[in-house]
Each structure stands twice: as structure tokens, then as C-alpha cells.
Amino acid sequence: MKTDHSFVYDRTLRELFQEVPVKLVELLVGEKVEEVLESTFPKVEERRVDLLTRLSNGQLFHLEIQSVQDTKMPLRMLKYAWLIYEHYGAFPLQTVLYIGARKIHIPDKIVTPNLCYTYSVKDIREFDCSALIESENLSDNIIAILCNIKDIDSFYQKLMQKLSKIEGKKREDYLRKLFYLMRLRPDIATVLKEKEKEQKMPFILDKEIDPLYHEGLQKGLEKGLEKGLEKGKKEATLQTKLEIAKSMLAQNLPIEMIVTVTGLSDKRVRELAVKK
Secondary structure, three states: OOOHHHHHHHHHHHHHHOOOOHHHHHHHHOOOEEEEOOOEEOOOOOEEOOEEEEEOOOOEEEEEEEOOOOOOHHHHHHHHHHHHHHHHOOOOEEEEEEOOOOOOOOOOEEEEOOEEEEOEEEEHHHOEOHHHHHOOOHHHHHHHHHOEOOOHHHHHHHHHHHHHOOOHHHHHHHHHHHHHHHOOOHHHHHHHHHHHHHHOOOOOOOHHHOHHHHHHHHHHHHHHHHHHHHHOOHHHHHHHHHHHHHHHHHOOOOHHHHHHHHOOOHHHHHHHHHHO
């Protein structure tokens, strides 16, 4: 079962895949992307794969991103393979790319007396980030933080150069995605924060878009709630949560993130969103 956090990571990667990270695909399969294909398959219930492309050699390539261990992954991948075959008339080359923090334990096959089905499972940390950070595609650049970073100084400088070329809402959008992914690599996040302080080149335009900031805020809220309960200040605590929720809504942050940070119910946050 996917956690709330894994849902955020998966959605972040899917959004980055809207601008296909072509260099990442090339690293995974050794072929260049020729065409990005429709990845939603209409059925009784809608099925959508994370990324589906046609490679330069004509082969279909299906990529799924996984941030948690899932023993049922082979069944999901087999179902996707069949849906792709039904739609395009060919079975795809398939890879599950693991982006989680723990050691990878995802099965890569189904073997029964009547069926032998396999696909590739790879850990993104197996890849040197150099090729991704050099890519002209900003999605590749952002995803690079999940890879094997051998030279953190060089990585930081190149990432800052890439981000400095975009402005306004688009930059904030990419920064938000970057911070979500940084939660999967807290060791790297700590180093990058130190670089930010040393060089006075802030990653964030506004701390409200930084989920790491909100994670700390949530811990503070938990402590404040505990003290408030002891002193009978429940009403003041609720008011604080409501104010924080309003501030986050003003920044157009996801409702599920606001629920997690504040502890308010999903219904309460949506009511606030309507009044915004």
C-alpha cells in the first residue's frame, strides 16, 4: 500500500515526466526517445502508466516509478504490459525505477507452470547524476538529485545555473518538485542547505514552497499541541492550525500536504479552500 508521502513523490515524478526526461530514458535502456506515447488506457477504470515512449529503434518502453516496496508489482506490470499490447499491438520493454531510501526489494518476475514473465528493476542510485545534470531538460536536472552524486559541489553549482535560467511561477514549480524529492535524500538535502548558507545563493524564493520547512513546522505543531493540551489551550492551537492552512492555501500547496502538516481534516481544509 502506498503512503501519503509516496503518493506525493509519485505525483511529482509524473509531473516531471510531462516534460520527458529523455536523458534518463537513454541511461535506462541505451536508446534515444523517438516519440512520447499516450499513457492513459480507457477501461472500466482508467489505467495510467508513469511513462510510455517509442524508442529510436522502434521498441516501446514503459517506465514505472516506485518509492515503496511492493510485492504485487509483477502483477501490476503484467497488467500494464497487456493494456499497452491491446492499445499499440506490441509488448513493451519495461522497467521499474526504484527511488526509495531503503534497500531495494521489489520482485522482477512471475514464474508459474504456465507463465514466465519478467521485467527490469533498477535503483536510481545506481546511476551517476552527471549525465542528468548536464542534460538540457530541466526534468532530468531535478531527477538527478535522486541519483548517485559523486561531486556535491559541482552538482550544486550546475543545478543553480539551470534554475537561474527560469523565473517566476515556473521556477517555483520546479523548486517545489525539487524539495519534494529532497525528502527522499535527507543526507543530500542537508549538504545542499549548507551550500545555500555558505554561498548565499538560496534555493528557495519563499519558504512556504519548501516541504522540508513544513515538515519541521509539523513537528513544531505536534509539540505545541501537546503543550496546549496540558495547559488547556485547544482553541488557540486550532486557530494556529487554521491560520497555517490559510497561508498554505494562498501558496496553492496540495490539500493532502496541508492536511498532513496541520492535522486538520480533509473536509475542513477543503472548506477553507472554497472560502479562499
